[in-house]
Amino acid sequence: MYRFAILSFVFLAARPLTGAAQQAPAAHDSLKGAIRVVDVSGRALEVTTGVGMALRVVRLQVSGATRVTAAGADLPLAQLQPGDVVRVSYGGQPGGYIAYAIERVGRMATGPERTP
Amino acid sequence: MSRRIGVWCVALALAAVSAACPRPLKPGDPLRGLSAAERDQFQRGRVVFDSVFTPETGLGPLFNADACGECHEDPVAGGAGDEVERHATAFHPGGTGRPCDELVALGGPVFQQRVTPVLRAAVGIDSEPVPPQATAVAARSSPDIFGFGLLDAVPDSTILANADPDDRNGDGISGRPNRFFDGRLGRFGRKALVPTLREFNDGAFPIEQGVTNPAAPAEGTFGDRAFPAGTDPTPEPELSREGIDLVDAFVRLLAPPAPQRLSREARQGQEAFARVGCEGCHVPSLRTGDSPVTALRHQDVAAYTDLLLHDMGPELADICFALATPTEFRTEPLMGVRLMTRFLHDGRATTLEQAIELHNGEAARARDLFRALPPGDQAALVAFLKTL
Numbered sequence: 001m002y003r004f005a006i007l008s009f010v011f012l013a014a015r016p017l018t019g020a021a022q023q024a025p026a027a028h029d030s031l032k033g034a035i036r037v038v039d040v041s042g043r044a045l046e047v048t049t050g051v052g053m054a055l056r057v058v059r060l061q062v063s064g065a066t067r068v069t070a071a072g073a074d075l076p077l078a079q080l081q082p083g084d085v086v087r088v089s090y091g092g093q094p095g096g097y098i099a100y101a102i103e104r105v106g107r108m109a110t111g112p113e114r115t116p
Numbered sequence: 117m118s119r120r121i122g123v124w125c126v127a128l129a130l131a132a133v134s135a136a137c138p139r140p141l142k143p144g145d146p147l148r149g150l151s152a153a154e155r156d157q158f159q160r161g162r163v164v165f166d167s168v169f170t171p172e173t174g175l176g177p178l179f180n181a182d183a184c185g186e187c188h189e190d191p192v193a194g195g196a197g198d199e200v201e202r203h204a205t206a207f208h209p210g211g212t213g214r215p216c217d218e219l220v221a222l223g224g225p226v227f228q229q230r231v232t233p234v235l236r237a238a239v240g241i242d243s244e245p246v247p248p249q250a251t252a253v254a255a256r257s258s259p260d261i262f263g264f265g266l267l268d269a270v271p272d273s274t275i276l277a278n279a280d281p282d283d284r285n286g287d288g289i290s291g292r293p294n295r296f297f298d299g300r301l302g303r304f305g306r307k308a309l310v311p312t313l314r315e316f317n318d319g320a321f322p323i324e325q326g327v328t329n330p331a332a333p334a335e336g337t338f339g340d341r342a343f344p345a346g347t348d349p350t351p352e353p354e355l356s357r358e359g360i361d362l363v364d365a366f367v368r369l370l371a372p373p374a375p376q377r378l379s380r381e382a383r384q385g386q387e388a389f390a391r392v393g394c395e396g397c398h399v400p401s402l403r404t405g406d407s408p409v410t411a412l413r414h415q416d417v418a419a420y421t422d423l424l425l426h427d428m429g430p431e432l433a434d435i436c437f438a439l440a441t442p443t444e445f446r447t448e449p450l451m452g453v454r455l456m457t458r459f460l461h462d463g464r465a466t467t468l469e470q471a472i473e474l475h476n477g478e479a480a481r482a483r484d485l486f487r488a489l490p491p492g493d494q495a496a497l498v499a500f501l502k503t504l
Contacts, residue, residue, distance in 0.1 A: 034214070
């Protein structure tokens with residue numbers, strides 16, 4: 001009985017945490033592509049990606065919570081440039097896509113894993 | 117009695133020689149040495165390759181062809197075609213951004229030339245309009261795709277070993293690689309954009325036929341807009357994973373046509389081909405690396421390409437694409453060139469002699485040396501090309 005009460009308490013206590021976790025945007029997609037446009041004032045990026053000749057441009061909002069990195073170190077959004085190759089995890093929001101994490105992994109001109 | 121034995125011996129010897137020398141591969145044949153399962157995939161893939169799509173089975177709303185075999189058909193499935201499609205991009209060198217804009221957000225870089233009746237009724241167009249932002253529109257002919265599985269199996273390191281972007285060896289030829297948007301080395305397409313054959317095949321279905329598949333599940337756009345409701349009634353993906361796997365197997369396992377036996381004239385032409393410097397870009401042989409397919413593994417392929425970009429001069433210039441400038445094109449593979457009736461990326465040349473004459477830029481020196489050859493040597497060089 002005592003054990004049941006403790007388990008019930010733990011279960012009930014955990015519920016708000018679970019609910020909070022569900023509210024946080026879960027990354028449900030990722031892409032790797034080349035930056036087409038960096039809009040620093042609008043906090044947005046456009047990335048060209050795709051399969052073969054079937055290309056698409058993904059426009060991503062960059063929030064204050066979005067982590068932008070290169071080689072493991074934080075990077076200001078303004079230091080990203082067109083032609084940078086980035087790996088992005090992102091998710092859908094009512095107003096469009098929002099980036100959760102952006103990692104610069106190279107430059108198109110030099111290939112992946114060779115950061116400028 | 118002894119005469120009869122002699123006849124039998126001759127017959128047996130001929131049979132043995134015949135068995136040891138298999139017949140040359142014809143266009144459309146699979147590679148030699150496939151397993152039974154691979155041959156089965158090849159045959160079933162050819163059926164999907166030749167399947168004609170309709171709006172009810174996923175065609176469109178925008179498309180260039182209703183089947184792979186509509187454009188890759190001459191002389192057999194996998195061959196060249198007379199269709200010419202439109203690509204458009206915008207080139208702005210010297211700015212702060214990337215100089216090439218593939219106009220992806222505006223429906224590019226491939227602007228389809230046909231529409232389904234439902235889309236025509238909905239928006240009143242006969243083809244996807246090229247936006248005014250385009251700085252160039254390119255015509256692209258349909259090449260044959262024989263032997264592309266072997267090109268796919270050539271290691272990146274082999275391609276990069278032939279690159280000489282700064283022309284350090286001073287031969288006037290400075291091949292450089294193109295790269296896909298994720299930074300990987302490109303090799304397929306006239307501008308060497310696409311890194312792998314699988315991706316080229318996956319992307320060709322939505323681009324050429326408007327047929328989505330698990331690797332490219334999103335229907336394209338009509339300019340910068342989504343298709344109007346009701347114009348794309350077939351649920352995505354419109355081609356199954358199995359279907360695209362089979363097409364990929366068919367394309368991957370298509371053998372390059374076997375080069376023909378060299379006549380004395382063709383041998384003379386082969387020497388001239390090397391002497392004037394064609395081999396600087398049209399590298400005669402590439403070796404494949406490791407591959408899960410035994411028939412593709414560690415093979416020498418008479419590709420006559422280096423899969424690199426070269427400046428071909430202003431007369432041939434059209435669009436930029438990724439790192440490729442308007443004047444840069446990937447060296448066209450010459451395997452199977454004897455089967456072609458139109459040459460160069462847009463099919464503007466109707467003879468090999470015309471195609472050679474239209475070479476410029478990095479190829480100007482080789483072209484000029486060709487021009488300086490005695491007529492007999494010029495004819496021999498062309499005769500050699502007609503054996504490939």
